[in-house]
Amino acid sequence: xxxxxxxxxxxxxxxxxxxxxxxxxxxxxxxxxxxxxxxxxxxxxxxxxxxxxxxxxxxxxxxxxxxxxxxxxxxxxxxxxxxxxxxxxxxxxxxxxxxxxxxxxxxxxxxxxxxxxxxxxxxxxxxxxxxxxxxxxxxxxxxxxxxxxxxxxxxx
Amino acid sequence: xxxxxxxxxxxxxxxxxxxxxxxxxxxxxxxxxxxxxxxxxxxxxxxxxxxxxxxxxxxxxxxxxxxxxxxxxxxxxxxxxxxxxxxxxxxxxxxxxxxxxxxxxxxxxxxxxxxxxxxxxxxxxxxxxxxxxxxxxxxxxxxxxxxxxxxxxxxxxxxxxxxxxxxxxxxxxxxxxxxxxxxxxxxxxxxxxxxxxxxxxxxxxxxxxxxxxxxxx
Numbered sequence: 204x205x206x207x208x209x210x211x212x213x214x215x216x217x218x219x220x221x222x223x224x225x226x227x228x229x230x231x232x233x234x235x236x237x238x239x240x241x242x243x244x245x246x247x248x249x250x251x252x253x254x255x256x257x258x259x260x261x262x263x264x265x266x267x268x269x270x271x272x273x274x275x276x277x278x279x280x281x282x283x284x285x286x287x288x289x290x291x292x293x294x295x296x297x298x299x300x301x302x303x304x305x306x307x308x309x310x311x312x313x314x315x316x317x318x319x320x321x322x323x324x325x326x327x328x329x330x331x332x333x334x335x336x337x338x339x340x341x342x343x344x345x346x347x348x349x350x351x352x353x354x355x356x357x358x359x
Numbered sequence: 360x361x362x363x364x365x366x367x368x369x370x371x372x373x374x375x376x377x378x379x380x381x382x383x384x385x386x387x388x389x390x391x392x393x394x395x396x397x398x399x400x401x402x403x404x405x406x407x408x409x410x411x412x413x414x415x416x417x418x419x420x421x422x423x424x425x426x427x428x429x430x431x432x433x434x435x436x437x438x439x440x441x442x443x444x445x446x447x448x449x450x451x452x453x454x455x456x457x458x459x460x461x462x463x464x465x466x467x468x469x470x471x472x473x474x475x476x477x478x479x480x481x482x483x484x485x486x487x488x489x490x491x492x493x494x495x496x497x498x499x500x501x502x503x504x505x506x507x508x509x510x511x512x513x514x515x516x517x518x519x520x521x522x523x524x525x526x527x528x529x530x531x532x533x534x535x536x537x538x539x540x541x542x543x544x545x546x547x548x549x550x551x552x553x554x555x556x557x558x559x560x561x562x563x564x565x566x567x568x569x570x571x572x573x574x575x576x
Binding site: 254 | 394397398401402405409423426427430431434496497499500515518519520525540543544545547548550551554555
């Protein structure tokens with residue numbers, strides 16, 4: 204047994220969690236290894252601290268939890284049909300909302316699709332589109348430039 | 360007033376096979392809707408369960424609340440209980456898991472409140488010469504236990520503070536007994552290591568708790 208294995212076995216031995224055979228092997232190692240003996244003493248001290256901390260005064264429960272628990276179980280049993288209904292009602296409301304949103308979104312996209320597209324009206328009238336508007340918008344004139352549709356009337 | 364430390368025979372009574380057969384009968388009756396039968400199971404286990412939970416939360420009121428929640432959860436899951444197994448470990452598994460979940464939530468809330476309260480004005484703590492001197496052994500042990508990772512601490516608490524056997528812990532935590540023994544050894548090492556560091560005990564040069572301990576197993 205090497206020291207690493209012995210240290211792991213010691214951690215179990217300190218709480219009497221080793222089999223007799225394993226304990227015997229560990230004893231043999233400890234008798235021959237001073238370093239592991241030190242480690243064993245420290246582990247025992249640590250374990251003793253844990254054991255001492257187990258002794259602790261607490262206030263015992265004055266009453267059993269059962270009466271409260273029984274009431275809660277009874278309440279749940281009587282509440283469950285209403286709860287089930289509420290659950291279904293909520294589910295139905297959410298589903299309806301989703302359906303409405305879906306229908307409206309479909310409808311609006313359908314209306315957009317129905318709108319005449321730019322430059323493709325069958326009766327020949329052109330529809331104002333950003334492109335057409337851009338075409339119709341007269342070009343910006345500089346201050347000294349003459350508008351072609353107005354007579355030239357320079358300021359005196 | 361009572362002491363938590365009890366004789367081994369009394370402590371193991373609630374998990375032993377002797378009560379197993381009648382537990383199974385009570386569980387069957389409770390499944391059929393017999394609330395009185397479930398009440399008998401509650402009376403049988405509530406003291407032990409509350410005490411075990413108390414070891415983790417260190418607050419009797421919280422322990423009692425969590426015990427109550429455990430019994431409610433167990434009642435809801437009675438149909439899932441495998442009658443060929445013992446009721447005790449199953450109950451304690453649910454109770455321990457509920458408790459660990461509670462502690463994790465509390466830890467997360469603690470972190471969040473630290474983050475959100477950082478702009479608030481903080482009142483300085485009253486001056487204490489050495490706070491450690493005011494703590495008793497129990498608090499000191501708790502502080503050291505908090506330094507140990509949860510999976511080791513759980514095993515250490517159940518074995519060394521609540522006297523569960525390693526096979527019982529294996530049943531409660533749903534792990535192999537070899538894994539529990541391995542974790543127990545590691546947990547005791549770590550406890551000794553942190554206790555020694557905290558109290559200035561000289562440790563052997565070649566020992567430090569293995570950081571990737573769990574991944575090795």
